[in-house]
Amino acid sequence: VSGLLERLQAVLGPEHVLVDPDLRASYETDWTRRWTATASAVVRPADTSEVADVVRTCAAAGQPMVIRGGGTGLVNGSVPAAGEVVVSLERLRTLDAVDEVSAQITVGAGVTLAALQAQVRPLGLDFGVDFAARDSCTLGGMVATNAGGERVLRWGVTRTQVAGIEAVLADGTVISRLAGLPKDNTGYDLPGLLAGSEGTLAVITRLRLRLVPRLPARVVALLALESVAAAVDVVRRLRSLASLEAAELFLADGLTLVRRHTGSPAPFVATYPVFLLAECAARTDPSEELLELLEGAAEVADAVIASDAPGRSALWRYREAHTESINAEGVPVKLDVAVPLPRLAEAVDRLPGVVAAVAPGARTVLFGHVNEGNLHVNVLGAPDAAAEHAVEVAVLELVAGLDGSISAEHGVGRAKREFLRLSRGPAEIAAMQAIKSALDPNGMLNPGVLLP
Amino acid sequence: VSGLLERLQAVLGPEHVLVDPDLRASYETDWTRRWTATASAVVRPADTSEVADVVRTCAAAGQPMVIRGGGTGLVNGSVPAAGEVVVSLERLRTLDAVDEVSAQITVGAGVTLAALQAQVRPLGLDFGVDFAARDSCTLGGMVATNAGGERVLRWGVTRTQVAGIEAVLADGTVISRLAGLPKDNTGYDLPGLLAGSEGTLAVITRLRLRLVPRLPARVVALLALESVAAAVDVVRRLRSLASLEAAELFLADGLTLVRRHTGSPAPFVATYPVFLLAECAARTDPSEELLELLEGAAEVADAVIASDAPGRSALWRYREAHTESINAEGVPVKLDVAVPLPRLAEAVDRLPGVVAAVAPGARTVLFGHVNEGNLHVNVLGAPDAAAEHAVEVAVLELVAGLDGSISAEHGVGRAKREFLRLSRGPAEIAAMQAIKSALDPNGMLNPGVLLP
Numbered sequence: 001v002s003g004l005l006e007r008l009q010a011v012l013g014p015e016h017v018l019v020d021p022d023l024r025a026s027y028e029t030d031w032t033r034r035w036t037a038t039a040s041a042v043v044r045p046a047d048t049s050e051v052a053d054v055v056r057t058c059a060a061a062g063q064p065m066v067i068r069g070g071g072t073g074l075v076n077g078s079v080p081a082a083g084e085v086v087v088s089l090e091r092l093r094t095l096d097a098v099d100e101v102s103a104q105i106t107v108g109a110g111v112t113l114a115a116l117q118a119q120v121r122p123l124g125l126d127f128g129v130d131f132a133a134r135d136s137c138t139l140g141g142m143v144a145t146n147a148g149g150e151r152v153l154r155w156g157v158t159r160t161q162v163a164g165i166e167a168v169l170a171d172g173t174v175i176s177r178l179a180g181l182p183k184d185n186t187g188y189d190l191p192g193l194l195a196g197s198e199g200t201l202a203v204i205t206r207l208r209l210r211l212v213p214r215l216p217a218r219v220v221a222l223l224a225l226e227s228v229a230a231a232v233d234v235v236r237r238l239r240s241l242a243s244l245e246a247a248e249l250f251l252a253d254g255l256t257l258v259r260r261h262t263g264s265p266a267p268f269v270a271t272y273p274v275f276l277l278a279e280c281a282a283r284t285d286p287s288e289e290l291l292e293l294l295e296g297a298a299e300v301a302d303a304v305i306a307s308d309a310p311g312r313s314a315l316w317r318y319r320e321a322h323t324e325s326i327n328a329e330g331v332p333v334k335l336d337v338a339v340p341l342p343r344l345a346e347a348v349d350r351l352p353g354v355v356a357a358v359a360p361g362a363r364t365v366l367f368g369h370v371n372e373g374n375l376h377v378n379v380l381g382a383p384d385a386a387a388e389h390a391v392e393v394a395v396l397e398l399v400a401g402l403d404g405s406i407s408a409e410h411g412v413g414r415a416k417r418e419f420l421r422l423s424r425g426p427a428e429i430a431a432m433q434a435i436k437s438a439l440d441p442n443g444m445l446n447p448g449v450l451l452p
Numbered sequence: 453v454s455g456l457l458e459r460l461q462a463v464l465g466p467e468h469v470l471v472d473p474d475l476r477a478s479y480e481t482d483w484t485r486r487w488t489a490t491a492s493a494v495v496r497p498a499d500t501s502e503v504a505d506v507v508r509t510c511a512a513a514g515q516p517m518v519i520r521g522g523g524t525g526l527v528n529g530s531v532p533a534a535g536e537v538v539v540s541l542e543r544l545r546t547l548d549a550v551d552e553v554s555a556q557i558t559v560g561a562g563v564t565l566a567a568l569q570a571q572v573r574p575l576g577l578d579f580g581v582d583f584a585a586r587d588s589c590t591l592g593g594m595v596a597t598n599a600g601g602e603r604v605l606r607w608g609v610t611r612t613q614v615a616g617i618e619a620v621l622a623d624g625t626v627i628s629r630l631a632g633l634p635k636d637n638t639g640y641d642l643p644g645l646l647a648g649s650e651g652t653l654a655v656i657t658r659l660r661l662r663l664v665p666r667l668p669a670r671v672v673a674l675l676a677l678e679s680v681a682a683a684v685d686v687v688r689r690l691r692s693l694a695s696l697e698a699a700e701l702f703l704a705d706g707l708t709l710v711r712r713h714t715g716s717p718a719p720f721v722a723t724y725p726v727f728l729l730a731e732c733a734a735r736t737d738p739s740e741e742l743l744e745l746l747e748g749a750a751e752v753a754d755a756v757i758a759s760d761a762p763g764r765s766a767l768w769r770y771r772e773a774h775t776e777s778i779n780a781e782g783v784p785v786k787l788d789v790a791v792p793l794p795r796l797a798e799a800v801d802r803l804p805g806v807v808a809a810v811a812p813g814a815r816t817v818l819f820g821h822v823n824e825g826n827l828h829v830n831v832l833g834a835p836d837a838a839a840e841h842a843v844e845v846a847v848l849e850l851v852a853g854l855d856g857s858i859s860a861e862h863g864v865g866r867a868k869r870e871f872l873r874l875s876r877g878p879a880e881i882a883a884m885q886a887i888k889s890a891l892d893p894n895g896m897l898n899p900g901v902l903l904p
Contacts, residue, residue, distance in 0.1 A: 102793040173879035182824040183860035186875045192644040341554040372634040408635035423638045427625035438890035
């Protein structure tokens with residue numbers, strides 16, 4: 001390894017090859033802080049060419065690498081496991097001028113979502129994916145993990161926003177497809193394949209991204225409902241509005257936690273079991289079409305509407321404060337699952353029971369994104385690690401039995417690898433392994449991530 | 453081969469193994485009628501299981517296969533080249549009930565686009581891709597070739613509509629991902645990889661498809677402009693309308709051909725060089741927001757607007773009659789290219805010149821889809837096959853030099869294989885070949901298609 005470190009220092013300069021444990025530490029865990037291990041070194045290349053040099057140098061030495069963006073992952077996908085070199089892309093921060101004609105932009109993999117937003121929003125454009133980690137998460141990481149969030153209903157997952165990719169393959173060769181052509185049927189969709197591959201097939205270094213119109217007129221409605229089935233039915237009708245941008249679910253127990261933690265007032269005089277938060281956005285005020293549609297929805301027991309920014313934020317706070325309010329009660333087991341929408345009500349109904357069966361006394365708090373059948377499962381009060389694992393198994397087996405996904409947004413990483421077989425058949429896993437072997441035959445990139 | 457045919461007959465029944473030349477003939481060419489060759493047999497399996505049996509049987513005999521949908525391709529991608537077995541998916545016509553909750557449907561690969569439309573439209577839903585071959589083209593073929601069309605601006609290419617896939621791999625194993633989860637980050641995006649792979653990686657047998665709202669209120673505007681640059685600029689602003697669904701380009705010479713062929717009246721009193729056809733669609737009449745935006749567009753020299761169905765059809769006819777009007781003048785060289793939108797005006801400006809330089813006296817007629825920089829290049833009057841090839845080379849080299857695509861919508865097939873290197877670098881072609889070898893190591897599926 002010492003010879004390797006010298007070669008990496010020669011390539012990058014000594015200041016970008018971190019070996020001091022104090023300097024390495026922040027690169028050796030992720031946002032969960034559940035996983036940590038020692039890296040041989042942390043390297044910080046400056047551009048695609050330096051990334052290619054690093055990959056070639058490590059590959060020649062048989063030195064595996066872990067690829068790292070903003071470190072906001074939750075599934076042990078960007079953390080070393082056994083002395084890998086961590087390749088941090090934080091210095092790939094080039095942010096080109098917006099191509100307003102195409103509504104696209106080219107960015108380095110290390111650009112944060114917040115920096116991208118700051119670049120494009122003054123021009124009346126926006127990025128189609130947004131979530132709370134925006135100040136830390138990087139576009140390279142978002143694409144590598146195919147990040148989701150609250151706007152997927154309207155604009156699609158991160159993969160949908162990718163108009164092109166530049167990446168370094170495991171042998172150090174560079175592929176570059178940055179022209180941003182929305183129609184380009186010339187061979188396999190490598191950008192789409194790399195999106196969501198969690199750094200196991202290539203190192204994404206630059207991205208050509210689609211931008212969407214920044215819509216100025218917004219309205220948020222918080223709806224009180226008697227059941228999840230009613231929420232699903234209301235969302236089905238809301239989808240006929242082109243302006244619908246988000247449809248979020250939470251439940252009475254989550255609202256109680258949020259109110260205790262934030263001190264927010266009750267949104268309704270009466271109590272209800274289920275809440276649906278819907279946001280519409282358009283060039284001109286979408287309130288009228290939203291209200292017209294809601295008036296015809298018998299399921300809606302009560303509703304609060306806000307068009308002004310403070311009012312909208314106050315309503316969103318009931319939903320967005322769930323994570324911090326749950327964390328204030330203890331360290332939860334967190335799972336991120338999806339089921340087909342016709343089975344969402346059944347999933348919400350059955351999940352607390354399967355959790356209680358393996359971890360008596362534990363509390364299950366659920367919230368999520370209705371249209372994608374995507375539930376964030378938070379379990380508080382599992383007594384020990386064995387019970388926590390039992391909760392994971394019970395939840396994911398239930399979800400798989402409902403034809404669902406064991407990881408809707410967060411990815412597989414090393415944390416969910418043992419559960420991949422629940423969502424994917426043997427032939428499909430074999431096909432994935434064949435692709436992995438074809439593009440990274442020596443297993444140099446993110447070994448142990450994603451595939452069993 | 454005779455032993456193979458007997459085994460296939462045993463699997464499918466003799467009536468679904470066609471060996472008579474008259475019965476095979478329609479399966480041995482595509483819509484261009486430019487390519488034809490003899491198949492060993494044409495087989496017509498009924499479902500995924502029979503497709504798997506066919507693939508296993510042929511693979512065991514070392515017998516290559518060509519996969520065929522509706523036969524509407526234009527690039528020699530579904531035609532035998534040298535005694536392959538043609539696997540026609542025309543009998544995979546299962547059309548499930550619409551899942552209205554999810555706005556999705558599961559269909560067999562052999563279902564035509566028109567049959568899908570007939571199934572979903574009465575429920576207020578629609579498929580996001582549409583084009584003129586709808587009565588013949590099949591969903592399997594549309595996904596395998598990632599078909600485009602006129603609505604890509606709003607709903608994206610066919611790959612975007614795919615929520616899941618069932619497919620038979622080259623070894624006869626079946627992968628099935630039909631739950632239709634919009635968020636499902638559990639491994640590589642195999643459905644997205646198969647979309648656009650032109651039958652070279654697997655045989656797609658069933659599809660889970662996203663549906664979009666069928667929007668009842670529509671308005672079409674035909675705009676007269678002084679330049680392509682003006683058309684690009686108007687489209688840039690039209691994109692701020694969420695209702696924008698199509699933005700089509702044609703030119704004065706194309707309009708002249710169309711009027712001669714169809715007898716349609718002149719749309720404007722004066723003559724103009726460039727025309728932009730824009731369509732908006734919404735739940736309620738989008739005319740007002742379209743007119744408001746156009747009033748502020750100084751580039752628009754004149755405009756005709758139609759909201760009623762006959763008026764809209766009459767305006768669309770100027771654009772859609774281009775293909776038949778060109779064909780009435782002779783057999784054109786047809787190319788389907790795309791360039792980055794900021795270079796569209798330059799491409800339109802330079803294309804006739806590079807054609808004339810290699811085929812003096814030939815006429816170049818251009819039309820296309822503005823937002824994707826997608827031009828259909830039709831060259832009439834190239835004197836012979838050598839000149840036709842010279843036209844192809846000249847056009848595609850110009851397009852590649854503008855960072856464009858040698859095949860925007862139609863795919864590569866065997867017809868464009870020699871030009872793939874113009875749009876894709878050696879590292880990218882090597883990565884594609886590695887994926888092909890990983891999933892079809894013996895080259896059983898569509899040999900010679902897509903890859904050099």
